[in-house]
Amino acid sequence: MDFKQATAQEAEDWMETIGEKPYRARQVRSWVFTKGVSDFAQMTDLSKSFRETIAHKAIVTQIKEVKRDVSVDGTIKFLFGLDDGNTIESVYMPGADRVTLCISTQVGCKLNCKFCLTGKNGFMRNLSSAEIVDQLIQVKNRVPGGRVTNIVLMGMGEPLDNYDATVKALRIFTEPDLNLIGGRKITLSTAGVAPAIVRLADDFSKVKLAISLNAPTNEKRNQIMPINKKYPIETLMAALKKWPLPHGRRITFEYVMLGGFNDSDADAAELGKITRLVPSKINLIPYNPCPGLPFERPSTERVEKFRSALIKNHHTVTVRESRGGDILASCGQLRQAVKEAPSSTP
Numbered sequence: 020m021d022f023k024q025a026t027a028q029e030a031e032d033w034m035e036t037i038g039e040k041p042y043r044a045r046q047v048r049s050w051v052f053t054k055g056v057s058d059f060a061q062m063t064d065l066s067k068s069f070r071e072t073i074a075h076k077a078i079v080t081q082i083k084e085v086k087r088d089v090s091v092d093g094t095i096k097f098l099f100g101l102d103d104g105n106t107i108e109s110v111y112m113p114g115a116d117r118v119t120l121c122i123s124t125q126v127g128c129k130l131n132c133k134f135c136l137t138g139k140n141g142f143m144r145n146l147s148s149a150e151i152v153d154q155l156i157q158v159k160n161r162v163p164g165g166r167v168t169n170i171v172l173m174g175m176g177e178p179l180d181n182y183d184a185t186v187k188a189l190r191i192f193t194e195p196d197l198n199l200i201g202g203r204k205i206t207l208s209t210a211g212v213a214p215a216i217v218r219l220a221d222d223f224s225k226v227k228l229a230i231s232l233n234a235p236t237n238e239k240r241n242q243i244m245p246i247n248k249k250y251p252i253e254t255l256m257a258a259l260k261k262w263p264l265p266h267g268r269r270i271t272f273e274y275v276m277l278g279g280f281n282d283s284d285a286d287a288a289e290l291g292k293i294t295r296l297v298p299s300k301i302n303l304i305p306y307n308p309c310p311g312l313p314f315e316r317p318s319t320e321r322v323e324k325f326r327s328a329l330i331k332n333h334h335t336v337t338v339r340e341s342r343g344g345d346i347l348a349s350c351g352q353l354r355q356a357v358k359e360a361p362s363s364t365p
């Protein structure tokens with residue numbers, strides 16, 4: 020039994036199996052999730068004998084900080100160590116009206132998107148729901164006021180390729196009694212695992228959905244995102260049409276602009292056509308060049324022209340600069356840097 024990955028109901032049921040009252044589960048979970056305590060011995064308002072009993076029968080997963088980099092813009096990139104020696108990244112991004120945490124769902128990624136360092140470095144394993152949830156708990160323990168208002172599942176890994184653990188983590192994040200984060204404050208970003216999008220629509224459609232699109236045609240998307248060969252744009256769009264959108268809500272299409280590859284006027288026109296198929300907005304992300312990857316950042320003028328072309332056709336478009344450009348904040352960069360320079364620990 021791991022308290023970090025048990026829902027309220029599961030924790031209560033477990034208490035009964037060891038002959039304890041269900042309300043005990045609430046007490047322990049308050050220490051684990053609200054106070055961020057993982058050691059039963061430190062749960063000082065519980066009787067010593069009860070603490071000793073559960074310490075013999077249960078655990079509380081805790082990831083450990085290995086390194087952190089702090090950017091001039093306030094972004095903090097955390098590298099966390101897991102029990103098996105693997106590492107994952109979580110990025111804390113404070114803003115004027117919201118504080119967003121970007122979390123990982125896998126160690127590495129199988130999807131091998133050509134512009135992504137995590138993809139290039141391959142896949143190690145899925146994270147457990149406890150390891151996903153604990154990124155929020157550990158970061159809240161370490162940042163001013165413990166304040167995180169939004170979560171984006173856009174870190175290392177494809178969340179829908181680790182479906183069960185991701186959905187379990189979403190359920191725990193949004194349990195009313197824990198008050199950690201609201202469902203509408205969570206954005207799940209996927210490269211387009213079409214059948215899993217349809218499944219998620221039934222299981223947990225409270226989250227906001229973002230699609231990492233990055234190319235407007237199958238021909239171009241196949242070149243940079245191998246998943247498109249399995250689930251081409253038509254299949255992806257058919258799945259998105261099944262996503263329940265309350266009035267006024269939209270799906271976000273993330274579009275990493277790769278200089279000279281997907282940033283032409285013709286690309287803008289194609290992008291406009293396909294994103295019109297569902298209520299949507301477009302988030303343009305000028306690429307942050309990454310050592311070892313063959314793509315360039317488009318010029319500021321090109322980004323502006325691309326944006327204007329979409330706006331002229333009545334699309335809602337934002338341009339998002341990557342945060343923490345001075346601290347290797349692009350996905351997979353900190354992990355890679357630590358691997359290459361193992362002596363650079365805190």
Ligand code: SF4
Binds near residue numbers: 127137139175
């Ligand atoms: S961009 Fe996302 S889905 Fe693609 S390889 Fe990187 S982590 Fe995986």
